[in-house]
Amino acid sequence: MEQALLYAATLGTLACIYAVLTLGLNLQWGLTGLMNFGGLGFVAVGAYTAALLTAQPSATHVGGFGVPWWLAWPAAGLAAALLAFPVGAIALRLRADYLAIATIGIAEIVRLVARNEDWLTGGPLGVTAIPRPFESLGTPMGQVAFLLLVGAVLAALFAAAQAATNSPFGRALRAVRDDEEAAKAAGKNPARLRLHAFLLGAAFMGLGGAMMTAFFKFIGPDALEPVTVTFLVWVMLIAGGSGNNWGAVAGAFAVWAVWAATDWLAAQLPGEAATRAAYVRLFLIGLALQVILLARPKGLIGERVGSPQR
C-alpha cells in the first residue's frame, strides 16, 4: 500500500512537472509559432539556479545558499527568462527557423558549461543533497505533500497561461503566428510580442526545472537529456493539442503515462532485453504520436477557433 502510494506520487509529480514544461512550450509554439528546440537549456538553467540556491554550502560548487524553495523557484524562472532574453532579442528578428537553430545551440552550450565549469556547477558530480519541500514528513507522506505543492504550482501557472491566452495579448500573439505581415498591418510589433512570449515560456520551463531538481534532490549534466526533456515535451504538446492549454496538460499526462508504462514493461524483461527495450520505448512514443495524429490531427484537445479556450 505504502509502496503503491509512493509510486503514484512519483508518477503524479513528474506528470505535473512535465505539464508545466508543456504549457511553457505551448505559449511559445502553440500560441506564437516559435520553434524552440532547446527546451533543455532553459530547464537546465532553472534547475541549476534552484539547486545552487537551495542546497547547503559545499566546496564542490558555488554556494549553496540555503535559500527557501519559495524564493528559489521564482528565481529559477527568472534565470531561464534571462537566458532567453539575448537569444530571443537576436534570433526573433530573423526568420522563424533561425530560432530553432539558435535554441538547439544554446541548449548544448548550457550542457557543456554545466559539465565543464566545475567551480560553478560541480562539473560531472553535479549538485547533491538538494532539499525537497516537505521531506521532513517522511515516506510516503512527504512525497504526497510535495505532489500537492507541484500540483498547486501547475494550477497557478495554468490559470496564468489561460488568462494570457484569452486576453488581447494572446490574440495579438495568434495574429503574429497566423500572418506576420498582416499583424504588422494591424498595428502589432511582431518582434516585441514574440520576445514576450518567448520569455514567458522560458520562465515556465525554468520553474519546471527547479521543481525537477527538488524532486530528484540532485542535478548533474547527465540528469537532463534532450530526449527526455526537449523531445518528450514536443511530443506531449503535439499529441495533446498545440494552441490549447487544456490540450498541453492532457498531452503531458497522456504521454507521461505511456512513457512510465513502457518503463515498467521494460523492467519486466530479462537481462539484456531490458537494456534494449530502452530504445524500443522511443520507438513506441513515436508510434503513439503517429496514431494520435492520424486519429486526431489537432491532438487530443486541439485549438478551437472562436470561443475562448476555457
Added chain:
Amino acid sequence: MTAQGGPPALSVSGVTKRFGGFVALDCVSLEVAEGSITGLIGPNGAGKSTLFAIIAGFLPPDGGTIRLRGEDVTAESPWRLHARGLARTFQIPRLFSRMTVLENLMVAAPNQSGEQLPAPWLARRQIQREEEALRARALHVLERLNLARHAEAPASALSGGQKKLVELGRALMSEASVILLDEPAAGVNRTLLREIAEIIAALNREEGITFLVIEHDLDLVADLCTRVWCLAEGRVIAGGTMSEVRADPQVAEAYLGMTFDLN
C-alpha cells in the same frame, strides 16, 4: 476634414526603390489631398504595390521622403504608422486564418491595454470593459460591411470577396484617417463591387477618411476618385482628374496592348 490650406494628408517626394539592378520606383512624387479619395492606376508591374509597402513602412525606400500631414514618416515602422492613423490592406487578402472574423477585426484596434504584460493578469476588469466596447465596435463595422452573420465564423471559411471586405474592416478598426486600399475590387463580383464602392464613398463622406486606392477597374476609379495618379515602369507619368489622365497620350501608351478601351 477638408483641405483648407493645410498640408496634404500624404505626400510622397522623390521615392526611389531598387531590387538589385531593377529600379522598381524611380523618383516617385505624388500627393493625396486631405479628405480625398485618390486613385493610383497603372499597368501591372508599375510599382504601385511597392509604393504602398514603402508608404506603410513595410519596405524601406532607397531614397526620398514620405510625409503624413507634413510630418516626415519615412521608413517608420508599420505599427507606429498604424498608431498615427495610417492603415493599409493587401492585394491578396491576408487574414488570421485560425481566428474568427470578429477576432480578425478586434485585433486591429489601436491602444489595447490588454496587449501589454502583465495586464492580462493584473487588470482583468479593465480589459473586460475594453473588450466589450471593442466587440461592439467590431460588430458595428461588420454590420456596415454586411458580414455580421459571419462574425463567429473562422476567417478561413469566407469567400474571396468576403475576405476583401474583412481586410477593409480591419483597416476601419484601426481608426485610421488615411487608408491605403490595394485593389479593393479585384476578384469581386459586380454586386459586391458596387457595395464596396458605396462603403468607401460613404466612409469618406461621413467620417472624412482619406483614401488612396490602387485599382485596375478604371470605371470604378472614375466613379470614386476625385484625383488620379498614373504610375508606369516606376515613374509617375500623369496626375489629375480621371478624364485628364485618360486623355494623356503617355497613359494611353503605357496601357497600349491592354484589352479595354481607355476612352
